[in-house]
Amino acid sequence: MDTNKLWNSFLEKIQGKIAKISYDTWFANTKLYELKDNKAIVIVQMHIQKKNLKENYNDIIEEVFTEVSGSNFKFEYLLEEELNSNIEINTDEIGVPINNFETNLINKYNFDNFIVGESNKFAHATALAVAENPGQMYNPLFIYGNSGLGKTHLMHAIGNYIVKNKNKRVLYVTCERFIEDFIGITRKKNKNNFDNVEIFKKKYRDIDVLIIDDIQYLGNANQTQQEFFNTFNDLYGNNKQIIISSDRSPEDLKLLEERLLTRFNWGLTINIFPPDFELRMNIIDNKINNNMLSINFPKEVKEYIASNCTSDIRKLEGAITKVVAYATIMNIEEINLNLAIEALQDYFSKTIISKNKIDQVQQIVANHYNIKIEDLKSKKRVASIAVPRQIAMYICRTILEESLNKIGIEFGGKDHTTVMHSVDKIKKQIENDKNFENEVNKLINKIK
Numbered sequence: 001m002d003t004n005k006l007w008n009s010f011l012e013k014i015q016g017k018i019a020k021i022s023y024d025t026w027f028a029n030t031k032l033y034e035l036k037d038n039k040a041i042v043i044v045q046m047h048i049q050k051k052n053l054k055e056n057y058n059d060i061i062e063e064v065f066t067e068v069s070g071s072n073f074k075f076e077y078l079l080e081e082e083l084n085s086n087i088e089i090n091t092d093e094i095g096v097p098i099n100n101f102e103t104n105l106i107n108k109y110n111f112d113n114f115i116v117g118e119s120n121k122f123a124h125a126t127a128l129a130v131a132e133n134p135g136q137m138y139n140p141l142f143i144y145g146n147s148g149l150g151k152t153h154l155m156h157a158i159g160n161y162i163v164k165n166k167n168k169r170v171l172y173v174t175c176e177r178f179i180e181d182f183i184g185i186t187r188k189k190n191k192n193n194f195d196n197v198e199i200f201k202k203k204y205r206d207i208d209v210l211i212i213d214d215i216q217y218l219g220n221a222n223q224t225q226q227e228f229f230n231t232f233n234d235l236y237g238n239n240k241q242i243i244i245s246s247d248r249s250p251e252d253l254k255l256l257e258e259r260l261l262t263r264f265n266w267g268l269t270i271n272i273f274p275p276d277f278e279l280r281m282n283i284i285d286n287k288i289n290n291n292m293l294s295i296n297f298p299k300e301v302k303e304y305i306a307s308n309c310t311s312d313i314r315k316l317e318g319a320i321t322k323v324v325a326y327a328t329i330m331n332i333e334e335i336n337l338n339l340a341i342e343a344l345q346d347y348f349s350k351t352i353i354s355k356n357k358i359d360q361v362q363q364i365v366a367n368h369y370n371i372k373i374e375d376l377k378s379k380k381r382v383a384s385i386a387v388p389r390q391i392a393m394y395i396c397r398t399i400l401e402e403s404l405n406k407i408g409i410e411f412g413g414k415d416h417t418t419v420m421h422s423v424d425k426i427k428k429q430i431e432n433d434k435n436f437e438n439e440v441n442k443l444i445n446k447i448k
């Protein structure tokens, strides 16, 4: 039996039975590895995919596969690395639910126009899994990442999906809104306080999915933390889905109480990273296709924008808007690179890294690895210091584009060949290790 052929017929068939986005996310990149005895082994790309197929799609998979193959198989889903090593990676995480209501959802943020790339594919897949199974996959879902990387977009996408496909009440609020609502009830104490409390509780507890955006702002409001804690417990206890976003990881939410952080860790925490070049180009294309039909954007203009907006998709969108506005005002029908450069002169120059940023990079790296700046400038060779030093040099070279000599001087008077070797070493490691790349990107992202 040709497994490839069989799997293709299976995929074709199942495609007709589930939503396109679900198919694209969970099935499109699967492979049938082997059929042995009564067992079918399917290769998947991500943990979340494995978990979701097993927990939520297994029945339909077995059913459809029986239709195309004529016999019954038990399915097993494995990651490529598990195949080679024969080790099953345990992906059982705590699963929980959420709730919804006077939704506040923005329709234009949905899964259809969320472009997926390397940096956000895990966040996207997880978000979709939660949207398909609110309250059952991961609770709470905690999404974090720097500003402008799509957290809000993704959360609205989840909410919109649930409203559309599940019969559930969703409430989206910003953290500020939550605080205001809470302060509202305490202010009106002397009047009909009781009613206000009830209204608040009804709003926040009589729902199936609660989405709270930018939770880092809760840090300044102690009483609200208490109320959020109560709300959280109530919803969680009733298997309602909670989705939270933040610009930093739970560990870095310094002002939040320990017990809240503990609760965030009950569910799943996902990080959304800065987009790589390919994703930036795809987002630009998508934005142009969706919004402006008449103006032609040459490839070099797109590349110019993608090369200059590396860490913030909001900024990327702003750049496109600026170029279009400029062309319109100047009454120019054909956008070209010169026009784009002119239009974006001020826009980009504000973000261009100013002169002595080496200090800042050293500070960022030293903080992150919990070492002293003097250590970075020292000759110490233990890995806990040498590696951060190499990373810092790498960032100074590739991001700040400083000369090898200058970097050498700023790192305690090192020879330029030492700097060069450090940069090369980190470059190689980045190419070979995705996690390491992410770690370095996180540091780069902190440069102001």
Ligand code: ADP
Pocket (backbone or CB within 6 Å): 109, 113, 114, 115, 116, 120, 145, 146, 147, 148, 149, 150, 151, 152, 153, 154, 283, 313, 314, 317
């Ligand atoms: P955050 O909440 O992380 O600060 P947003 O969700 O507000 O970021 O995203 C900023 C802008 O970038 C929004 O207009 C959003 O639609 C857009 N955006 C972010 N990520 C993507 C993506 N993957 N595909 C398409 N648009 C995106």
Ligand code: MG
Pocket (backbone or CB within 6 Å): 151, 152, 153, 213, 214
């Ligand atoms: Mg946001």
